[in-house]
Amino acid sequence: MHEPRPDDGLAGAPAAVRRAAGTLEAEILGIMRSASNPLSPGEVRERITAGQNGELSYSTVVTIVSRLHDKGLLTRQRSGRAFIYTAVDEASVAASRMNSALGSGIDRGAVLSRFVSGLSGRDARLLRRLLADSGDAAELPTGQD
Numbered sequence: 001m002h003e004p005r006p007d008d009g010l011a012g013a014p015a016a017v018r019r020a021a022g023t024l025e026a027e028i029l030g031i032m033r034s035a036s037n038p039l040s041p042g043e044v045r046e047r048i049t050a051g052q053n054g055e056l057s058y059s060t061v062v063t064i065v066s067r068l069h070d071k072g073l074l075t076r077q078r079s080g081r082a083f084i085y086t087a088v089d090e091a092s093v094a095a096s097r098m099n100s101a102l103g104s105g106i107d108r109g110a111v112l113s114r115f116v117s118g119l120s121g122r123d124a125r126l127l128r129r130l131l132a133d134s135g136d137a138a139e140l141p142t143g144q145d
Contacts, residue, residue: 024048024056028064029087032074038084041065072096 031047032039039047045061065085068074073093076083098115102108119127 024060025064025068028061029068029073032068032085032087035087038077038079038086040079040082040084044085 027048028044031044041058041061044065045056045058048061049056065074069076069085073088074085075088076085102111116124116127
């Protein structure tokens with residue numbers, strides 16, 4: 001017989017429930033997106049552990065929030081000696097990814113051509129309208145290259 005370990009549920013202590021990969025990151029991002037104001041890691045920790053038996057360490061929350069910031073999903077600003085974080089809206093995240101793809105050194109024309117060819121008629125009309133409204137449409141060639 002083996003000696004009971006605190007995490008195997010045999011020692012009378014509740015077993016720690018391990019989240020699936022990416023779940024904690026998604027939970028924290030959801031909390032950030034639903035917040036009406038910037039949050040500190042401590043405030044995120046309070047919201048995520050509310051109603052849960054297990055305590056989540058402050059350093060774990062700081063690590064996840066920092067990773068989300070590094071991925072461009074959160075912005076941060078100084079608040080005293082610490083940082084507070086705000087979720088970046090999903091449209092800005094998608095636009096940033098598109099700009100990164102265009103700036104990756106691949107043929108921009110080919111990337112844009114494949115993107116446009118995959119648009120629905122409705123999205124193509126929307127794109128034409130947005131380009132016309134921005135004034136950039138006048139700079140675009142009308143013929144095939």
